Amino acid sequence: MIESEQDAPYRKSAVVEESRPATRKGRPRSDRVHRAILDAFREVLSEEGFADLRLEHVAARAGVGKATIYRHWASKEALAQELLAELAAPHIAVAEAGDTRTELLAAVLNPMRAVTDTPFGPVIRALLSQIAVNPTLGDPFRATVVQARRDEIARVIGRGIARGDLRPDADVDIATELLVGPVYFRLMFGGELSRDFANRVVDTVMRGYAAPQPGSSSPAASTSPKESTRP
Amino acid sequence: MIESEQDAPYRKSAVVEESRPATRKGRPRSDRVHRAILDAFREVLSEEGFADLRLEHVAARAGVGKATIYRHWASKEALAQELLAELAAPHIAVAEAGDTRTELLAAVLNPMRAVTDTPFGPVIRALLSQIAVNPTLGDPFRATVVQARRDEIARVIGRGIARGDLRPDADVDIATELLVGPVYFRLMFGGELSRDFANRVVDTVMRGYAAPQPGSSSPAASTSPKESTRP
DNA sequence: CTTGCATGGATACGATCCGTTTCGTATTAT
DNA sequence: ATAATACGAAACGGATCGTATCCATGCAAG
Numbered sequence: 196m197i198e199s200e201q202d203a204p205y206r207k208s209a210v211v212e213e214s215r216p217a218t219r220k221g222r223p224r225s226d227r228v229h230r231a232i233l234d235a236f237r238e239v240l241s242e243e244g245f246a247d248l249r250l251e252h253v254a255a256r257a258g259v260g261k262a263t264i265y266r267h268w269a270s271k272e273a274l275a276q277e278l279l280a281e282l283a284a285p286h287i288a289v290a291e292a293g294d295t296r297t298e299l300l301a302a303v304l305n306p307m308r309a310v311t312d313t314p315f316g317p318v319i320r321a322l323l324s325q326i327a328v329n330p331t332l333g334d335p336f337r338a339t340v341v342q343a344r345r346d347e348i349a350r351v352i353g354r355g356i357a358r359g360d361l362r363p364d365a366d367v368d369i370a371t372e373l374l375v376g377p378v379y380f381r382l383m384f385g386g387e388l389s390r391d392f393a394n395r396v397v398d399t400v401m402r403g404y405a406a407p408q409p410g411s412s413s414p415a416a417s418t419s420p421k422e423s424t425r426p
Numbered sequence: 427m428i429e430s431e432q433d434a435p436y437r438k439s440a441v442v443e444e445s446r447p448a449t450r451k452g453r454p455r456s457d458r459v460h461r462a463i464l465d466a467f468r469e470v471l472s473e474e475g476f477a478d479l480r481l482e483h484v485a486a487r488a489g490v491g492k493a494t495i496y497r498h499w500a501s502k503e504a505l506a507q508e509l510l511a512e513l514a515a516p517h518i519a520v521a522e523a524g525d526t527r528t529e530l531l532a533a534v535l536n537p538m539r540a541v542t543d544t545p546f547g548p549v550i551r552a553l554l555s556q557i558a559v560n561p562t563l564g565d566p567f568r569a570t571v572v573q574a575r576r577d578e579i580a581r582v583i584g585r586g587i588a589r590g591d592l593r594p595d596a597d598v599d600i601a602t603e604l605l606v607g608p609v610y611f612r613l614m615f616g617g618e619l620s621r622d623f624a625n626r627v628v629d630t631v632m633r634g635y636a637a638p639q640p641g642s643s644s645p646a647a648s649t650s651p652k653e654s655t656r657p
Numbered sequence: 658c659t660t661g662c663a664t665g666g667a668t669a670c671g672a673t674c675c676g677t678t679t680c681g682t683a684t685t686a687t
Numbered sequence: 688a689t690a691a692t693a694c695g696a697a698a699c700g701g702a703t704c705g706t707a708t709c710c711a712t713g714c715a716a717g
Contacts, residue, residue, distance in 0.1 A: 221692025222684040228694075244559055246477030249674070260695040265676070324555035327614045328475055337616040366626050369608060372617070373630060376607030377600060383558045383610070385568045386603070395597050399604060403634030453664045453714050480703070491666040496705070658717100665712075673704075683694070 224267070231257040232264055233281070236274050241317030245275065245325055272332050275322055279332075282315040283340040289347050295355035299374065299401055302348050303393040307378045311388050320382065345371045355404070365404040373400045455498070462488040463495055464512070467505050472548030476506065476556055503563050506553055510563075513546040514571040520578050526586035530605065530632055533579050534624040538609045542619050551613065576602045586635070596635040604631045 235257035239248055248271065254261040268274045286309035289301045310316040326333045348371045355361035377396050381388055466488035470479055479502065485492040499505045517540035520532045541547040557564045579602045586592035608627050612619055 220686055220690070222686090222694080224693065225684095245555065250676090251674080254695095258695090260697090261675095262677080262679095262696085263694060266693075270676095320558040321555055323558055323614060324476065324552055327551040327554055333616075341615045366630060369623065369626050369630065372608030372611045373604060373627070376609075376611035377603030378607075379614070380603045380607035380610055383554060384572045385564075392600065395600050396604070399597060399600065399631065399634035401634075403630035403632075453662075453712075455664065459665075481705090482703080485666090489666090491668090493667085493706080493708095494665055497664075501705095660717080661715090663712105663714090666710095668707100668709080670707075671705100673702100675702080676700100678699070679697085681694105681696090683692100685690100685692080687688105687690080 228257070228259055228263060229267055232259060232267060233274070233278060237278055237282075237314055237318060240275070240278070240321050241314065245271070245321045272325070272329065275325065276332055276335055278318060279322060279336055280339060282313070282318055283309070283336075285309075286313070286315065287340070287343045287347055289351055291354070295351075295358055295360035296397060296401060298351045298354065299397045300393060302351055302374050303378060303396055304390070306344070306375050307388050307393055310378065310382050316382075323383065344375065348374060352404070356406075359406055361401075361404045362406045370400075370404075373403075459488070459490055459494060460498055463490060463498060464505070464509055468509055468513075468545055468549060471506070471509070471552050472545065476502070476552045503556070503560065506556065507563055507566055509549060510553060510567055511570060513544070513549055514540070514567075516540075517544070517546065518571070518574045518578055520582055522585070526582075526589055526591035527628060527632060529582045529585065530628045531624060533582055533605050534609060534627055535621070537575070537606050538619050538624055541609065541613050547613075554614065575606065579605060583635070590637055592632075592635045593637045601631075601635075604634075 232253065235253045236248075239253050239256060243249070243252070250264055250271065251261055254264055257264075264274075268277070286305045289298055289305065292298050292301070310319060322332065326336050349367050352361060352365055352367045352370050356363055356365060374396065377392075378388065380386075381392070386392075463484065466484045467479075470484050470487060474480070474483070481495055481502065482492050485495055488495075495505075499508070517536045520529055520536065523529050523532070541550060553563065557567050580598050583592060583596055583598045583601050587594055587596060605627065608623075609619065611617075612623070617623070
């Protein structure tokens with residue numbers, strides 16, 4: 196018998212919205228099942244890693260059939276994409292604190308706590324290579340999560356400049372790298388991710404970004420040839 | 427027929443030296459074969475990634491039998507470990523240049539060029555998750571490659587302080603994170619890895635680490651609560 | 658030189674997991 | 688009620704894993 200073609204995954208992802216009639220005939224898909232699979236996938240992914248993850252284990256833990264997973268998502272990558280977007284979203288925003296250092300510290304602490312204290316940590320570890328190598332997972336992640344963080348930090352830097360705390364030419368293009376890069380470096384390559392660590396990163400970056408003090412003579416030791424100050 | 431037990435992998439790894447008599451009876455293993463497998467593994471790993479890598483493909487490209495690979499290494503992880511150590515080693519050292527900024531720039535450019543211009547780039551991308559998650563691969567990598575880089579950068583900072591270019595209390599514990607973290611951040615999450623990028627990272631870090639200028643009044647805008655300045 | 662033994666390459670094997678298909682049942686819209 | 692779809696379970700062919708087996712090759716000890 197020829198299988199009907201209407202059994203393909205259709206679920207909305209965070210980025211690519213699958214076109215599908217808002218309402219269909221017949222039994223609608225269960226949100227409960229969708230959530231159960233996503234939760235089970237997160238757990239198994241954190242324990243087994245992406246490569247060794249068996250969708251049969253996910254199905255078993257979610258209490259569903261394996262085929263049901265394939266009805267909701269086309270692949271492991273699609274599942275990972277939705278999970279990543281969902282877990283990363285809450286840790287982007289930096290509250291306006293009125294104080295530049297507090298906001299910069301939040302820009303470091305947010306991703307740091309995300310990877311140490313939330314399920315996002317094991318998940319991002321498991322998916323680092325996929326993000327770095329596989330465009331179907333990496334491109335959406337960069338376009339949404341990473342870009343959102345860049346935008347947020349750009350606003351923090353902008354407010355700091357407006358307050359006169361940061362130099363007007365503070366390099367906003369590399370601010371995310373300087374503040375968040377160290378966190379991911381330690382996530383991968385070891386080293387404690389403590390509040391003290393975050394403070395020290397902020398100390399140095401803020402000093403590098405600090406507005407020249409009135410009465411200060413020289414703009415610090417920049418022997419820089421500076422092909423910088425970019426287009 | 428019971429298989430003899432003397433057919434287990436014995437090859438030296440960079441870290442764990444397998445005990446094995448220096449000389450055995452019979453035909454010795456071929457270094458040519460060992461190298462051919464490593465090279466083929468590097469190529470296939472860069473193209474297919476770690477999870478999807480098939481040792482049969484590696485064997486075919488190396489012109490050897492699959493079983494031969496298992497005679498030399500116990501697993502894919504063991505192969506990856508040896509390859510990583512071999513590829514990473516050449517990009518650690520920072521030449522003494524007499525100029526602090528030049529040396530800091532080298533500390534950024536070395537890993538940057540390694541990931542953009544050498545086979546180390548595709549390999550480290552493919553292995554990021556394994557390093558972050560799998561201790562059998564991550565621990566040796568941290569103990570050798572990462573630690574060597576930390577030590578090298580600590581020497582650079584030390585020389586900068588001695589020259590009076592950097593403040594005496596420059597935070598050496600996070601210098602590697604500030605200089606190399608941004609490179610790996612962009613490797614994973616996108617953004618150009620250009621000489622200009624490296625220059626700008628160094629500009630900011632060096633300003634943050636700069637020795638206070640004689641005649642300068644304030645030590646920059648540090649509202650820092652500072653539980654820092656650590657044990 | 659001869660003899661002994663491990664290597665190297667090839668092939669086959671059982672086990673496992675993938676993604677799909679099929680089937681009976683459950684749940685909804687029309 | 689009827690049609691259409693989702694759900695859970697089971698089974699499928701195909702692919703890949705790591706190992707075992709085979710034979711010829713090539714060093715080294717005697």
